[in-house]
C-alpha cells in the first residue's frame with residue numbers, strides 16, 4: 069500500500085522553495101520534481117540509496133586541481149553534449165561545437181609555428197602541422213583571435229595524467245595574424261580511454277561500455293565580439309569515431325590528417341618527413 073507521504077512529499081518540498089531569483093526558483097522546482105520522479109520510477113532500496121550517496125561522495129573526492137570527475141560523469145551520461153546541443157540550436161555557418169572535457173588547463177602563449185610537443189613525446193610522436201584560419205560567419209578573417217589548444221600524446225595520455233611528461237606538454241595558446249591565420253607544430257594525437265580508475269570507470273564497467281575516445285585535438289577559440297568556440301578536430305579513420313565514450317563526435321569535425329613525405333613541404337613547415345598536415349578554417353558566431 070502506498071504510504072501517504074509518497075503522494076504529498078513532492079508538493080510539500082516544492083512549496084518550501086522561495087528563491088529570490090526566478091531562474092533559481094525554476095531550476096530548483098524542476099530538480100525536485102524530476103528527482104522525485106526518478107526515485108518513484110526506480111524505487112531504490114536503502115542500500116541502493118547509500119550506494120548512490122557513496123558514488124557521488126567519491127566522485128567529489130576524486131576531483132582536484134588536475135582531475136574533474138564530475139565533468140567526466142556529465143560527459144559519459146551524455147549530459148555535456150545535451151547542454152551543448154541546447155545551447156547551439158541555431159543553424160548557422162559557424163563551426164560545430166563539442167565538449168570541453170576534463171583536461172583543459174591554462175597554458176602559455178606561443179609564437180606562430182612553435183611546437184607544443186616536448187620531452188619524449190616530441191622525439192617519439194609523429195610530427196604534425198596544424199594550420200588554418202579563424203573567420204567570422206561571413207568568411208572574413210579575424211585577426212588576434214586566440215586559439216587555446218590541448219591534446220593527448222601519441223599513446224593517449226594528457227600531461228596531467230602522466231608524471232613522466234613535462235608539465236603543460238601538448239598545450240598552448242596561439243594568436244591569429246593580420247590575415248586571421250594560425251599554424252603550429254605538434255604530434256599526432258592518439259585515441260585514449262577516459263580515466264577509469266575512479267567512480268566514472270565503475271559506472272562504465274557496470275553499464276557494459278568501453279571508455280575510449282577517438283583521437284582529437286581540443287580548441288577553445290576566443291575573439292572579441294564573438295561567442296567562444298569550444299570544439300575538437302578528430303582524426304579521420306579512427307576506429308572509435310562511432311562509439312565515443314562521451315558522445316562528442318560530429319561529422320563536420322572529422323578531418324584527414326594528410327601524410328606527407330615531400331622535403332620542400334617539410335622545409336616550409338619546419339618539420340622532418342614524413343609528417344601529417346591538417347588544415348581547418350574555424351568560423352565563429354557573432355555575439
Ligand SMILES: [Fe+2]
Nearest residue numbers: 169171220286
Ligand atoms: Fe580530449
